[in-house]
Amino acid sequence: MIRTLGRAGTIAAALIALSMAAPASALDVIKVADAQKGFWDTAFVFLGQERGFFREQGIELDIQWTEGGADTQQAVITGSFDVGLATGLLGVVSAYAKGAPIVLLSSEMTGASDLLWYVRADSPIKSLADIEGKTIAFSRPGSSSNQIAAALVKLSGKSAKLVSTGGAPATLTQVMSGQIDVGWSAVPGPLELVGEGKLRVIAVGNDAPGAAEQTVRVNITNATMLSTRRDVLRRFLVAYQKTIDWAYSSPEVLQDYAKFASVKPETVELLRAKYFAKSAVALDRMAGLDATMREAVEAKRLEKPLTPEQQADLLKPMQELTKDLAK
Secondary structure (H helix, E strand, C coil), rough: CCCCCCCCCCCCHHHHHHHHHCCEEEEEEEEEECCCCCCCHHHHHHHHHHHHHHHHHCCCEEEEECCCHHHHHHHHHHHCCCEEEEHHHHHHHHHHHCCCEEEEEEEECCCCCCCEEEEEECCCCCHHHHHHCCCEEEEECCCCHHHHHHHHHHHCCCCEEEEEECCCHHHHHHCCCCCCCCCEEEECCCHHHHHCCCCCEEEHHHHHCHHHHHHEEEEEEEHHHHHHHHHHHHHHHHHHHHHHHHHCCCCHHHHHHHHHHHCCHHHHHHHHHHCCCCCHHHCCCCCCCHHHHHHHHHCCCCCCCHHHHHHHHHHHHHHHCCCCCCC
C-alpha cells in the first residue's frame, strides 16, 4: 500500500535533502590581487587553489592579476582586495610611513635573481656602461623592478631615464617597437627569445649591490582585514606554505606550471634550480630592510628612515602570522 507523507513529513524530507546537498560549511572567500601573471613565484596561489590546498583550509580565492607595485598596493589599501601578492617592499614602506592602512602579511621574494633587463639583439647597448641617455623600463612605481632598476642605473654611473612600462608582455612590445631601449622582465618571460638570439640580457637583478640579500617583494593586506579576519589570513598562509612545499618537492608541478605559464616542463626545473631557491620564497624571511629604507629616502619616497618603533610595528603582523609555518 502506498502511503503519503503529511505536510510536516514533506518539510522534514525537504530539509534533509537540502542539508545533504549543501556543503558542510561555507568557504571563506579572499579577494587576491596577484602581480604579473605567468611568473613562477606569483603562480603559487593559483596552483595551490587548483590542487585544493586552500579549500583544505576552508578558503576560496578570487584571484585577479595586476601589473604589480602601486596597482596592487592601492587595490588593497582601498579595500577592493583583501590580499595583495608580490608587491615591492619599497612601495609598502613608503605607504606605511604616510599612514596608509597597509599591513605587511609576509615576505614573497628575497633576492632579485629572477629579474632581467634586456635589449633587442641589434641594440648597440652591450652592458650597463652603454645606457647614457637611454630609457630603462620597470613595471610600476614602488615595485621590486622599480627598486632594482634604480639601483642598476646608480651602479652604472650613467644618466638614464627610468620609465614605468607596466607588465612584462607590454614592455616587450615597447622594446621590440623601439619605444624603450632597455626592457625589464622576470623569468621565464624572455628566456626563449634570448635562446633564439632575438634578445640579449645586459643585467640581472642581483647585479645591484646587496640585492641578493635583500627582500624585494612582499605580500600585503589591510588593517581592516587584519582586525576582522586574522584567522582567515593565518589559514591562507598555511595553505600558501603547503603550496610552496609541494612546488619544490612534487614532480606534478612540472606539468601544472608548464601548462599555466605555457612553457616547457624542463623550463620549470631550470626555474627551481637556478632562479628561485626555496629559501628565496620563504614567507617568514625579511632581510635588508635598512637598505630598502635608504633607497626609499634616496628616491624621495621617504623623508627619513622608519624609527625602530615603526619598524617593529610594521613587522609585527608578519612575525605573528608566519610563525611556525615552514616545515
